[in-house]
Amino acid sequence: MSSHQDVVCTFCGCLCDDLEVEVADNQITKVKRACTIGRNKLMHAQSDLASVRINGQAATLEEALNEAAGILGKAKAPLVYGLCSTTTEAQREAVALTELIGGIVDNPSSY
């Protein structure tokens, strides 16, 4: 079992950075000092995971990446939207992708 100190909760914009999280066998088992929402988010972070799918059918990651590239490469006016719960590193890459495909990039602070 390992204990992580000064963990940042990524749920809301407060980013409380004083959490303590215990992990045993790669499973989060205990969250200390977080609010109810933050604790639930972390405790349930490993359940109900999504699966790779194309049009509802199971697919490999490689197939899904090709399908995504095909869709975005062909689109005349693609939208890249969201980015609010991911890292700034990924956000930067998303801006580069939008530039490449000549799209529009937006996040939820626009409404």
Added chain:
Amino acid sequence: MRHLSRYSALAKGLFVAEGRKGRKVVVIDVRPTATSKQADEFLEITPGQDFEIATVLRAIIKGLPLPELPEDSTVGGVPLSKWRELVSLMKACHYGVVMFGIGVTESRGKDLNLEQIIKLVGEMNEFTRFYAIPMRGHGNVNGSNQVLTWQTGYPFAVNLSRGYPRYNPGEFSVMDLLIRREVDAALIIATDPGAHLPKVAVEHLKNIPTIVLEPHENLTTSWANVVIPVAPAGVGVSGTFYRMDNVALQVKKLADFPFPSDLEVVKSIKERIADVKDYQRASL
């Protein structure tokens, strides 16, 4: 939920060592809330009057005459005298912060309401130190504004179709694009439009090819054309997040996930498209 205890009302600071006792908290809202119960003063306003209230406050701050408003009149459902008291309180403080929520953009006036609030805060600095912080919903929505501003010059609603950035909220913002059915494909990263956007906007997303990068099943993954699961930031992958007061923090990886990161997936899609474009250019 720890905003009051960690950052605002109760926090002990360098100049406010006594915490809550050393602060005045005024809440302006359309109904009583858990926050308004903790306030020194709660001003319950009528909905949709944000622009009028901010305008009158600015006039009082500047000491302008208000010939149209008798002293016993109300603005936004609150007596004018109460607004005068609020301005006196604001001018008397050493350091004031306006924390505003998304509600002010939802009423009539929309972004103009924000312009009034920001001008008000600017003008307050003639008298004392004042600052404005938007209350942020999701963890790194501030980061996306920071990155977009750093990369394109604008915080959101940026159109790169001409090869240079164009910014126009109301034209290039997600809601307007979807309701007017102006986009023909969508890449959704780390958000759940199926749960957050109005039905008419989601209907258009359902009609165009939509790709979703998301760790968990949600109301968008159930109908999206391509679902690519990713490791959640701050749990399965480390990186940088911006707190609502613009401080950058490093989030940690706590556990292994069987998925790549958003960064790896977006990069991989970008490289695939760039390869095809290079090939097409080479075979011209």
